[in-house]
Amino acid sequence: MTTPSVQRSGPASSRTTAPAGAAVPAPSGPDPRLTSAVMADYRGCFGCGEEAAGGLRLRRTGVDDGAVTAEFDVRAELQGAPGLAHGGVLATAMDEVLGTAAWLLGKRYVTGRLETDYLAPVPVGSTVHLRAWCTGVDGRKAYLEGEGRVGGPDGPVAVRAAALFVEVPEEHFTRERVKHGHSTKERAN
Numbered sequence: 792m793t794t795p796s797v798q799r800s801g802p803a804s805s806r807t808t809a810p811a812g813a814a815v816p817a818p819s820g821p822d823p824r825l826t827s828a829v830m831a832d833y834r835g836c837f838g839c840g841e842e843a844a845g846g847l848r849l850r851r852t853g854v855d856d857g858a859v860t861a862e863f864d865v866r867a868e869l870q871g872a873p874g875l876a877h878g879g880v881l882a883t884a885m886d887e888v889l890g891t892a893a894w895l896l897g898k899r900y901v902t903g904r905l906e907t908d909y910l911a912p913v914p915v916g917s918t919v920h921l922r923a924w925c926t927g928v929d930g931r932k933a934y935l936e937g938e939g940r941v942g943g944p945d946g947p948v949a950v951r952a953a954a955l956f957v958e959v960p961e962e963h964f965t966r967e968r969v970k971h972g973h974s975t976k977e978r979a980n
C-alpha cells in the first residue's frame with residue numbers, strides 16, 4: 792500500500808474558493824444601516840467582546856493593504872496541549888478576523904464554512920497577529936482567506952484559514968433572539 796503524499800499547498804477547498812471572475816471588493820466599513828442593537832451585542836462576543844471574561848478579547852487594529860488586521864494574546868486559560876494554544880481557540884480567532892473582513896464589505900454575513908490549517912505550534916504567552924482579506928463575492932456568498940503569525944506581524948505563519956460567509960438579512964439575528972427570549976436590554980441590566 793502506498794502512503795499518499797501530504798498536500799499542504801493551501802487551505803482553500805473548492806467550497807471556499809471564489810469562482811473565476813468574482814468581484815473582489817475592498818473593505819470599506821460597516822454599513823451604517825446595521826443596527827446598533829446588533830452591534831451592541833458584540834460586547835458579549837466570545838471572540839472580541841470586552842464583557843466576555845473568558846473570551847479571546849481579540850483587538851481589531853485596522854485595515855492594511857486591503858486586509859483587516861487584529862491580534863490577541865494567548866492567555867493561560869486558552870491552552871490546549873501543555874504550553875500551547877488550543878486549536879479551537881485559533882480557529883475562533885480566524886473566524887473572528889475573517890468575519891470582520893466580511894462585515895467590512897458593508898453587509899451582514901455569517902460563517903457558512905471555515906477551513907483551518909495549523910502550520911506551527913502557538914505558545915501560551917505569545918501574541919497572534921492576524922490578517923484577513925476577501926478573495927471574491929458571488930451573490931450572497933463572500934470568500935475570505937486569512938492567516939495568523941507569531942513572533943511579530945512579520946513572523947512565521949502558524950495558522951491559515953479560508954472561509955465561505957453567507958449574507959443574511961437582519962431578521963437572521965432578531966428571529967433567534969425572539970425565539971429564545973434574549974434582548975440587548977436584558978443583557979445591559
Ligand SMILES: CCCCCCCCCCCC(=O)SCCNC(=O)CCNC(=O)[C@H](O)C(C)(C)COP(=O)(O)OP(=O)(O)OC[C@H]1O[C@@H](n2cnc3c(N)ncnc32)[C@H](O)[C@@H]1OP(=O)(O)O
Nearest residue numbers: 806821886887890891894901902903904931932955957959
Ligand atoms: C465592524 C464589524 C464587527 C463585526 C464582526 C463580526 C465578526 C463575527 C465573526 C463570527 C462569525 C460567526 O461565527 S457566525 C456564527 C456561525 N454561523 C452560523 O451560525 C450560520 C448557521 N447557518 C445558517 O444560518 C445557514 O446555513 C446560512 C445562513 C449560512 C445559509 O442558509 P440560507 O440562508 O438558507 O442559504 P443557503 O441557500 O443554504 O446558502 C446560500 C448559498 O451558500 C451556500 N452554502 C451555505 N453553506 C455552505 C457550506 N457550509 N459550504 C458550501 N456552501 C454553502 C449554498 O450552497 C448556497 O449557494 P448557491 O446555491 O446560492 O450557489
